[in-house]
Amino acid sequence: MIHNRHKISLNLNLCLVGDVSEEGFKVKSSSCDKEYQIYVNKISCNCHMRCIPCEICIHNVSCNCLDFLIRNVICKHIHLVMRK
DSSP: OHHHHHHHHTTSOGGGEEEEETTEEEEEOSSSSOEEEEEEOOOOOOOSOEETTTTEEGGGEEEOSHHHHHHOSOOHHHHHHHHO
């Protein structure tokens, strides 16, 4: 599932990622008039729920989109931020 979200993020335009602030990153939705908040921390973690290309695990990130909140996966918005 992580790899699938990573692949989907490759089709998203990097211009959807807004400015960095203390609150994290803002990502505009590619399909509707929403904006998502992404937080990234650099906590060291050895879990297996990782995206190798992005060098993150589920414990290093958060997003307020439904994919992250309900399915508990690294969503396409997080992958997009990590590509920037």
